[in-house]
Amino acid sequence: MRVLVVEDDEDLRIAVSAGLRSAALAVDSVGDIAAADEALWVNSYDCVVFDRMLPDGDSIVYIRSRRQEGWAVPVLFLTARDSLADRVDGFEHGGDDYLVKPFAVAELTARVLSLCRRAGTGRPPVLRYADVEVDTGRREVRRAGVLLTLTAKEFSVLEYLMVRPEQAVSRAALIEHCWDAAADPMSNVVDVTIRRLRNKLRQPELIEAVRGRGYRLTTAGGAG
Amino acid sequence: MRVLVVEDDEDLRIAVSAGLRSAALAVDSVGDIAAADEALWVNSYDCVVFDRMLPDGDSIVYIRSRRQEGWAVPVLFLTARDSLADRVDGFEHGGDDYLVKPFAVAELTARVLSLCRRAGTGRPPVLRYADVEVDTGRREVRRAGVLLTLTAKEFSVLEYLMVRPEQAVSRAALIEHCWDAAADPMSNVVDVTIRRLRNKLRQPELIEAVRGRGYRLTTAGGAG
DNA sequence: TCGACGATGACATTTCGATGACACAGAGGA
DNA sequence: TCCTCTGTGTCATCGAAATGTCATCGTCGA
Numbered sequence: 001m002r003v004l005v006v007e008d009d010e011d012l013r014i015a016v017s018a019g020l021r022s023a024a025l026a027v028d029s030v031g032d033i034a035a036a037d038e039a040l041w042v043n044s045y046d047c048v049v050f051d052r053m054l055p056d057g058d059s060i061v062y063i064r065s066r067r068q069e070g071w072a073v074p075v076l077f078l079t080a081r082d083s084l085a086d087r088v089d090g091f092e093h094g095g096d097d098y099l100v101k102p103f104a105v106a107e108l109t110a111r112v113l114s115l116c117r118r119a120g121t122g123r124p125p126v127l128r129y130a131d132v133e134v135d136t137g138r139r140e141v142r143r144a145g146v147l148l149t150l151t152a153k154e155f156s157v158l159e160y161l162m163v164r165p166e167q168a169v170s171r172a173a174l175i176e177h178c179w180d181a182a183a184d185p186m187s188n189v190v191d192v193t194i195r196r197l198r199n200k201l202r203q204p205e206l207i208e209a210v211r212g213r214g215y216r217l218t219t220a221g222g223a224g
Numbered sequence: 225m226r227v228l229v230v231e232d233d234e235d236l237r238i239a240v241s242a243g244l245r246s247a248a249l250a251v252d253s254v255g256d257i258a259a260a261d262e263a264l265w266v267n268s269y270d271c272v273v274f275d276r277m278l279p280d281g282d283s284i285v286y287i288r289s290r291r292q293e294g295w296a297v298p299v300l301f302l303t304a305r306d307s308l309a310d311r312v313d314g315f316e317h318g319g320d321d322y323l324v325k326p327f328a329v330a331e332l333t334a335r336v337l338s339l340c341r342r343a344g345t346g347r348p349p350v351l352r353y354a355d356v357e358v359d360t361g362r363r364e365v366r367r368a369g370v371l372l373t374l375t376a377k378e379f380s381v382l383e384y385l386m387v388r389p390e391q392a393v394s395r396a397a398l399i400e401h402c403w404d405a406a407a408d409p410m411s412n413v414v415d416v417t418i419r420r421l422r423n424k425l426r427q428p429e430l431i432e433a434v435r436g437r438g439y440r441l442t443t444a445g446g447a448g
Numbered sequence: 449t450c451g452a453c454g455a456t457g458a459c460a461t462t463t464c465g466a467t468g469a470c471a472c473a474g475a476g477g478a
Numbered sequence: 479t480c481c482t483c484t485g486t487g488t489c490a491t492c493g494a495a496a497t498g499t500c501a502t503c504g505t506c507g508a
Binding site for chain 1 (some may be wrong): 484485486487488489495496
C-alpha cells in the first residue's frame, strides 16, 4: 500500500509520514500541489492525504479537476478547524474522508488504512492461499495456523502477491506499490525481500520466480 | 512482439527500453526521426513509442505523413506536460495513445502491451492449433492439456507461428519479430530454437521445415 | 552423385535469480 | 550519550537456466 502526503508544514508532514510508515505503508511526501501533481502522474497510490490549503492553491479545486478526468484514488483532506464550510466542500466525492486539525496521528493512520481497504472494494479482509492467511485488517500472517512475525516490507509484498495469486508480478510492480519513490528500481531489494519472506514462510516453493517476469504464488512447486 | 522506441534523451531511452524488455518485448531504439524512419522501412514493428518533440522535428507531422501512405502500426506518443494542446493533436489517429511526461515506466509498459494487443484486433487471446493451446495473456502453452514450460524465445516463436497456421514463415520474418536488431540473421538461432520447441512439444512433425522457405505449422506430417 | 539446406549435439556465453555477508539508520534502553 | 537490536538496503559471488555459436552429419532434390 502506497500513500502520498501533501502538506506544506514540514513538521506536520514529517510526523504524518512517520505515523503512516509505522503502519507499514510506503509513504511519499511533498509540500505543494505542483509537486503532488507530478508525483501522481509518475506513480500510482492507494490513497492520498491532502492538506486543504497549500501555498499554490486550494487542493479541492485540484482534486475536482482530476476527478473529472476519471481519477478515482481516495483522498483524505486535512482541514483547518475554523473553516466549517470546508467540510462540505471536501466531501463531494463519496470515496473521500476528512480530518480536522489538530488531530492524532493514530486517528489519521486508522482512516488512511480504512480508505485503502475501501478502495479495493469488496476485497475480503482475510486473504488465503494454500495454507497461508493474511489478515489485512490486523496485519497478521499465519501459515498452517501458526502466527508469523513479518516486517512491514515483507507483509506489504506478501499482501500484494496474495491479491494476485498465481499471477506473475513484476519487480517493477512490486517496487511501485510496496516501496516509496526513493526506491531504486535497479537494485535487488525485491529479490532480497522475497528471500526473507520465503524463509519466514518456511516453504520457499510457494513463491516461485518466473524468469524475466517476476514472482508468483503457486502451489505447483516442490511437492507437486 | 517488437517495439521501436524513438526518444532523444538517452537516459530516458535506456530506461524505457529496459522496462519494455522486461515485459518480454523485443526493443530497438533510436534518437531521431531520420533514424526512426530508416528503422521503420527496414523492420516491421508491432508498436512504436515516439517522443513528441525530436531534434529533427515534430514526430506527429512525420507520423501523419506515414499514415497517409496507409501505414497503420499503433503509436504511443510521449508528450511534455505543459503543452496541453498536444494531447488533442496526438490523438487524431484512433489506434494511438499518449502519455504525459513524467510517467512511470510500468505505466508505459502496460499501455504498449495494450496497444500491441489491440493491433491484432479480434485476435483471440488463446490461440489453438491441433492439440496445442497458446494463452497469450498468461503466457502459457499446453499440448493435449498438459502445461509446458517454454522459455521466452520459444514462446515468442511459437506464438508467431500459431498466428499464421500452415503458412510458411521465413527465418528472416522470425528473426525480425522475435529477436531485436542485435540478432545475427546469418546464424542458425532460429533452427536451434525450432528444434528446442519441437522437443518440448514432443511432436516434431507439428513444425515442418519448408525447404528454402522457412517453417510452418502442419498436422499433415508423420502420423497423418 | 553432389551440393545446399536443415538437423543435431556439444559447447560457449550471457542473463538472471539465489544467497550470504555486510552496511547503515533509527528506535529504544541502559 | 552510547550501545544494541532490528529492519532495510547494498554488494559480490555463485550457479543454473536461457540463449547463441559451431562443427558435423544427414537428406532431399536437381
